[in-house]
Amino acid sequence: MTPRAQHADEMTPDLQRLVDAEHGLIGPEVYTDQAIFDVEMERIFGRSWLFLAHDSQLPKAGDYVTTYMGLDPVIVVRQRDGSVKAFLNMCRHRGMRVCREDEGNARAFTCKYHGWSYAADGRLTGMPLKDQYEGIVDKAAWGLKQVPRIESYRGLIFGCFDEDVPPLAEEMGDIAYYLDASLDRSPAGIEFVGGIIKWRIRANWKFAAEQFASDMYHTYTTHKSPYSLLSADDLDHDPLKDTIHGHQYSSPHGHGFGWWIAEEERPSDAALLPTVLLRYIEKTRAAVTERIGDDRRRMESHGTIFPNFSWLYSSIPTLRVWHPKSPDEMEVWAYVFVDADAPDDVKDAFRRFTVLTFGASGLYEQDDGENWVTIQNNLTSPQVRKTPMNLQSSLGRNGSSPDSDGRMGPVIGEMASRGFFHRWLSLMSSRDRPQTHNLEEAMIDAAE
Ligand code: FES
Numbered sequence: 001m002t003p004r005a006q007h008a009d010e011m012t013p014d015l016q017r018l019v020d021a022e023h024g025l026i027g028p029e030v031y032t033d034q035a036i037f038d039v040e041m042e043r044i045f046g047r048s049w050l051f052l053a054h055d056s057q058l059p060k061a062g063d064y065v066t067t068y069m070g071l072d073p074v075i076v077v078r079q080r081d082g083s084v085k086a087f088l089n090m091c092r093h094r095g096m097r098v099c100r101e102d103e104g105n106a107r108a109f110t111c112k113y114h115g116w117s118y119a120a121d122g123r124l125t126g127m128p129l130k131d132q133y134e135g136i137v138d139k140a141a142w143g144l145k146q147v148p149r150i151e152s153y154r155g156l157i158f159g160c161f162d163e164d165v166p167p168l169a170e171e172m173g174d175i176a177y178y179l180d181a182s183l184d185r186s187p188a189g190i191e192f193v194g195g196i197i198k199w200r201i202r203a204n205w206k207f208a209a210e211q212f213a214s215d216m217y218h219t220y221t222t223h224k225s226p227y228s229l230l231s232a233d234d235l236d237h238d239p240l241k242d243t244i245h246g247h248q249y250s251s252p253h254g255h256g257f258g259w260w261i262a263e264e265e266r267p268s269d270a271a272l273l274p275t276v277l278l279r280y281i282e283k284t285r286a287a288v289t290e291r292i293g294d295d296r297r298r299m300e301s302h303g304t305i306f307p308n309f310s311w312l313y314s315s316i317p318t319l320r321v322w323h324p325k326s327p328d329e330m331e332v333w334a335y336v337f338v339d340a341d342a343p344d345d346v347k348d349a350f351r352r353f354t355v356l357t358f359g360a361s362g363l364y365e366q367d368d369g370e371n372w373v374t375i376q377n378n379l380t381s382p383q384v385r386k387t388p389m390n391l392q393s394s395l396g397r398n399g400s401s402p403d404s405d406g407r408m409g410p411v412i413g414e415m416a417s418r419g420f421f422h423r424w425l426s427l428m429s430s431r432d433r434p435q436t437h438n439l440e441e442a443m444i445d446a447a448e
């Protein structure tokens with residue numbers, strides 16, 4: 001056992017004291033402690049499927065993007081045979097970042113330090129003054145370190161550092177059914193439009209991941225001011241009225257999803273939507289209903305695939321990754337997605353509307369970030385850090401469902417946050433990967 005693994009095992013009693021997911025009690029140190037963060041990087045981010053890119057970002061051989069898996073920088077590259085590989089963005093000579101661009105197309109990556117170069121498939125192909133290495137360094141053994149598992153779902157490419165991780169589809173489970181309500185509205189699928197909007201928030205990554213999994217509750221208070229603005233032109237329309245009738249899904253894998261079905265044939269944000277989008281929604285209504293059913297067509301939703309990939313869908317189609325940077329800082333990467341066969345003016349209108357609402361300075365986004373930063377600041381004080389927080393909304397009012405691998409409950413509730421922490425604790429306190437069937441049993445036995 002490595003010293004780090006031993007250290008992580010010794011931490012288990014503390015983690016069990018801090019996280020009582022079944023009773024909805026959370027110790028604030030899970031958001032502040034450097035040692036816990038370090039174990040998260042190994043046991044959560046080192047063993048979970050993590051979102052890397054969408055197919056539409058890598059249309060041609062040699063196309064690449066750089067991103068992060070937890071703290072680790074990676075390069076994601078389309079191969080000549082159409083497959084995708086990902087590599088640690090680390091020169092095998094002295095550790096330099098081998099690719100310093102956000103995206104591009106390359107036949108090779110050449111390190112800017114001493115000039116080692118690597119093919120797009122990761123092989124080490126060139127070393128300046130190679131005579132110095134003749135008979136010493138076997139080039140075949142010094143290629144870029146490859147991310148061992150890469151799989152896709154509807155064009156979303158995920159990677160995992162753990163060779164033994166179950167297949168992506170198995171780990172996603174029924175969250176895929178709900179994700180399809182956003183991604184499978186058109187036979188053409190989706191594409192990303194515009195660039196990635198990136199910004200940093202001085203708060204722990206879990207605040208964002210949990211909120212997108214489970215927290216519709218906050219919208220009534222946190223977003224009151226933009227919601228009043230939305231209904232200003234239409235006093236009979238309360239955009240929050242419909243949300244109370246929704247549901248929440250909590251997966252044994254830690255994913256969460258919440259949705260409501262708008263009572264009227266209009267999205268909640270209709271008052272702000274440009275005509276081009278209202279017309280598009282109207283025009284595609286019958287075809288989308290045919291494809292995914294009326295209920296899923298009308299779902300307005302939020303979700304998280306454990307640990308750090310989230311999305312929103314209403315008239316605001318955004319995917320995002322909460323990249324952890326330190327216990328008290330995350331970097332948000334927000335993407336706008338659209339039906340791939342939508343007209344260009346519709347794609348652009350969705351992009352603009354999403355930036356207006358959920359861009360870095362968007363109407364709603366700023367409200368959320370402000371909360372998380374204020375909490376994180378509060379947690380720097382010693383008495384606050386020792387005082388438990390409450391995640392008990394709807395505790396005991398949720399049930400299993402014959403049609404689903406998880407549990408179902410009311411949309412205003414914190415069941416999926418408890419499910420998120422149940423999975424978190426299970427991974428954090430296990431040296432070996434916890435078996436999913438055990439997780440399911442644990443979930444069914446839980447107090448709910
Ligand atoms: S660190 Fe990359 S070539 Fe030396």
Ligand SMILES: [Fe+2]
Pocket residue numbers: 218219222223364368
């Ligand atoms: Fe919010």
